[in-house]
Amino acid sequence: MIGSFDLTMEIGIIGLPRSGKTTIFNALTKGNATVASYSNNPNIGVAKVPDVRLDALSRMYMPKKTVAAEVVYTEVPPPPDEFGKTKGIGGDFLNAIQATDALLIVSRAFIDPSVAHVEDTIDSVRDTENMIMELNFSDIEILDRRLNKIEASFKSAKSVERESLTKEQDFLERIKKELSDGKPLRDQEFSPDESKNITGFGFLSIKPLIVVINIGEGQLDKSTEFKKKLSDTVKGQYTRADVMCAQLEMELGQMGIDEEIDFRKDLGLVESGLNRMVSISYDVVDQISFFTVGEDEVRAWEISRGTLAQKAAGRIHSDLERGFIRAEVISYEELIECGSLGEARKRGLLRQEGKDYIVNDGEIMHVLFNV
Numbered sequence: 001m002i003g004s005f006d007l008t009m010e011i012g013i014i015g016l017p018r019s020g021k022t023t024i025f026n027a028l029t030k031g032n033a034t035v036a037s038y039s040n041n042p043n044i045g046v047a048k049v050p051d052v053r054l055d056a057l058s059r060m061y062m063p064k065k066t067v068a069a070e071v072v073y074t075e076v077p078p079p080p081d082e083f084g085k086t087k088g089i090g091g092d093f094l095n096a097i098q099a100t101d102a103l104l105i106v107s108r109a110f111i112d113p114s115v116a117h118v119e120d121t122i123d124s125v126r127d128t129e130n131m132i133m134e135l136n137f138s139d140i141e142i143l144d145r146r147l148n149k150i151e152a153s154f155k156s157a158k159s160v161e162r163e164s165l166t167k168e169q170d171f172l173e174r175i176k177k178e179l180s181d182g183k184p185l186r187d188q189e190f191s192p193d194e195s196k197n198i199t200g201f202g203f204l205s206i207k208p209l210i211v212v213i214n215i216g217e218g219q220l221d222k223s224t225e226f227k228k229k230l231s232d233t234v235k236g237q238y239t240r241a242d243v244m245c246a247q248l249e250m251e252l253g254q255m256g257i258d259e260e261i262d263f264r265k266d267l268g269l270v271e272s273g274l275n276r277m278v279s280i281s282y283d284v285v286d287q288i289s290f291f292t293v294g295e296d297e298v299r300a301w302e303i304s305r306g307t308l309a310q311k312a313a314g315r316i317h318s319d320l321e322r323g324f325i326r327a328e329v330i331s332y333e334e335l336i337e338c339g340s341l342g343e344a345r346k347r348g349l350l351r352q353e354g355k356d357y358i359v360n361d362g363e364i365m366h367v368l369f370n371v
Contacts, residue, residue: 008046008302010072011210011281012100016127018115019108020214020246025075027249028277033075042096043075049282049289050275051300053332053362057291058298060339069289069302071281074100089138089204102208102285105131109226110216110247124213125229132233135204136179142201143176171197179205186238208238208284212277214246220267240284242277249273288361291332292316293341303359310355313367323371327353332362341366 015021022035022043029045048068058066076096089097097103108117109124119127150169157165171194178188184205190198198206211234213226223243234241248267252260253274264272282302289300290312301315309329314321329351330344338344341364359365 008070008072009101009281009285009287010074010099011102011104012097013073013075013104013106014097015106015131016108016118018117019106019127020110021075021106023246023250024104024106024212024214024244025073027244027246027253028073028274030253030274032254040077040092042077045073047071047073047274047278047281049278049300049302050272051289054289054291054298054300056336057293057332057364060336061293061295061298063293063295063298065297065299067297067299069282069287069300071278073104073281076100089134094138094202097204098202100207102210102281103135103204104210104212104281106246107131107211107213109213109219109243110245111219112216124226125233128211128213128230129233132184132205132209133182136182136184139185139201139203139205140176140179142203143172143179146201147172147176168197184209184236187236208286209234209240210277210280210284211239211241212246213241213243215243217245217248220245220248220269238284238286240280242280244273244277288359290359290362291364292366293335293364305361307359308355309353309357309359309365309367312359312365313369316367319371320367320369323369324355325368325370326355327357328366328368329353329357329359330364331360332364335364 013021013025022033025031025043025045026033026035028047030047031043031045033043048070051068054066054068074096077092105128107124107128108122111122147169150165150172153165154162175185175188175198179185185198185203186206186208211230213230215223215226219226226243227241230241249272252263252272255263264270286305287302288305289302292299292301301312303312303315309327310321310324313324313327330341330349334349335341335344338347338349341350344350
């Protein structure tokens with residue numbers, strides 16, 4: 001895993017001008033940001049993570065409130081005109097991208113003569129490759145600045161310091177070489193110590209990446225074809241690609257539930273593009289959900305895979321982490337079979353786990369604590 005997120009993760013939406021970034025943002029968050037406004041302020045919205053397990057638990061407990069896990073999407077302010085032309089990323093645009101946990105690149109495939117493409121021709125694979133290359137190039141620039149400082153430090157460094165500088169120099173030269181060969185940092189292998197050493201650089205290519213090909217409604221039957229074309233460009237454990245008709249999904253998302261279902265049936269769209277994209281976003285950063293249940297609230301909590309029970313308890317409230325004693329844990333499947341925590345306790349299925357227990361996806365957890 002290349003990163004962990006203690007709070008709700010934030011995914012930054014980027015792309016070339018007029019690629020449909022705001023439309024994608026509105027589709028994912030059911031927002032109403034003005035399309036083509038070119039504001040220098042980011043659009044920020046929240047999407048609920050669809051989860052049939054949460055729905056089933058809510059039906060079981062009939063709580064006053066049901067709360068889904070969330071993903072935050074930020075449409076980063078417009079990039080400089082040079083973006084996508086390997087001329088470097090800097091200023092507010094770089095700062096905004098660095099602040100996100102993952103990136104979502106919008107690449108245009110829709111055809112609209114009234115909306116000019118910055119490259120005059122529409123080629124989603126070309127645009128995607130150029131933007132990914134831009135992110136890699138930004139990291140190379142960061143590495144070059146650090147390597148230059150290391151070189152300058154050798155002149156006054158003592159022997160012990162020189163040994164440390166040489167070790168860092170060799171490491172940075174290694175990852176720079178792989179970046180120059182087109183291998184982003186998220187696909188490179190690092191030891192635990194190396195992973196810690198690169199966290200403060202603000203690298204872009206280490207972030208999980210989603211590429212969304214934005215198609216027109218008349219191209220829906222070519223979705224698989226568009227996705228297949230990207231297979232060589234978008235690959236890796238922390239990379240995903242998908243196809244979406246953003247304009248259509250935005251319009252459907254603004255309808256009532258019943259009307260939306262009817263329209264999707266008419267169009268032959270089995271799955272909501274919003275639900276699919278949010279699920280992909282959750283998956284690409286290796287997030288999982290655990291649940292708390294009761295008559296007042298049934299809730300899904302997002303945590304990074306591999307999170308320990310005490311840390312997961314802190315996701316609910318800091319007091320639970322601070323005064324953690326133990327957690328009562330049961331799998332979703334076992335609870336559904338039992339019908340209640342009381343019945344699960346009678347059957348001896350409610351496990352007692354300590355602070356170092358690794359919480360699994362879909363588990364229901366009740367924390368015992370004392371402060």
